[in-house]
Amino acid sequence: MxxxxxxxxxxxxxxxxxxxxxxxxxxxxxxxxxxxxxxxxxxxxxxxxxxxxxxxxxxxxxxxxxxxxxxxxxxxxxxxxxxxxxxxxxxxxxxxxxxxxxxxxxxxxxxxxxxxxxxxxxxxxxxxxxxxxxxFSKIEERVMFVLVQLAETFGLSSGDCIFITIPFTHQELSQVVGASRVSVSNVMLSLQERGIVSKVNKQYLIHSMDALKLLT
CATH class of the missing domain: 2.60.120.10 (Jelly Rolls)
Structure with missing residues (x-):
């Protein structure tokens, strides 16, 4: 679900x-x-x-x-x-x-x-x-779990990348995973710095689903 x-x-x-x-x-x-x-x-x-x-x-x-x-x-x-x-x-x-x-x-x-x-x-x-x-999960795992769900449900594939077609804010994501907006922003920044995701306006591009799933 x-x-x-x-x-x-x-x-x-x-x-x-x-x-x-x-x-x-x-x-x-x-x-x-x-x-x-x-x-x-x-x-x-x-x-x-x-x-x-x-x-x-x-x-x-x-x-x-x-x-x-x-x-x-x-x-x-x-x-x-x-x-x-x-x-x-x-x-x-x-x-x-x-x-x-x-x-x-x-x-x-x-x-x-x-x-x-x-x-x-x-x-x-x-x-x-x-x-x-x-x-049973830490904040980082919860954020990545939801990103995987969003990518699998609303993702548009382009080569090895998946573009999440629905826009969302860190506030919305924080409400979903039950954490503060600041904590979620830190997780998303870390994923961007590691080259796993990148941000396009309010939407996200996942560069490697395999890498993201491995982290969850």
Whole structure:
């Protein structure tokens, strides 16, 4: 499971008549853990990150989802409150679907139960990967693991090099790996100095996937 899903498995036509189209700026919190479940969100554009929040305000990242993904669906049939928080990593455009309408749509539309189960399974697998990374890996290994995932999922090969086609910031990467932005920047600088990656604007070129995988 990729911790960063840029494009999901859902189609907007299913929900266009069921919900309300909304736009939110980067940083907007869509819902908080323990808040009563009111809506499920279909992402039309942008990215949303899921995370846990400690009583002292410390965040623990879970996963990132992009267009054609949904978020907030995992517990609509089992509990009354969200079990994680979700916020916009970029400016986003979404369809906000009330919980009961989402449930009715999934029940009434052939094939949607399977798609809902697939979506929830992806998120469950992401949580298992995050648990393993946070329990057994150093910051450097976590950063390189995510870079490999991004390259394999969104990479464009050119000879021995792979260009990661989606732009991202050190802040976004730090949220994914559960470390400070400064720590992630230091790791990325080290990889650049060793000639393993180079930066092109907000995108990265990996010069040797074999070398990067060897380090992880």
């Amino acid at each position: 990729n911790l960063w899903v840029e494009k999901g498995i859902w189609e907007p036509d299913i929900f266009k008549q069921k919900g309300t189209k909304k736009s939110y700026p980067k940083g907007t919190c869509l819902f908080m853990e323990h808040q009563p479940i009111s809506d499920v969100y279909f992402i039309l554009a942008g990215r949303i990150r899921a995370y846990l929040l400690s009583p002292t305000g410390e965040e623990r990242h879970l996963f990132v989802v992009g267009s054609k993904s949904i978020i907030g669906e995992c517990n609509v049939w089992s509990v009354e409150s969200y079990t994680y928080s979700a916020a916009a990593s970029t400016d986003i455009e979404v369809i906000r679907i009330p919980r009961t309408l989402f449930q009715e749509t999934v029940r009434e539309t052939p094939g949607l139960f399977e798609r809902a189960l697939q979506s929830m399974s992806q998120k469950q697998n992401a949580l298992l990967v995050q648990t393993q990374l946070m329990s």
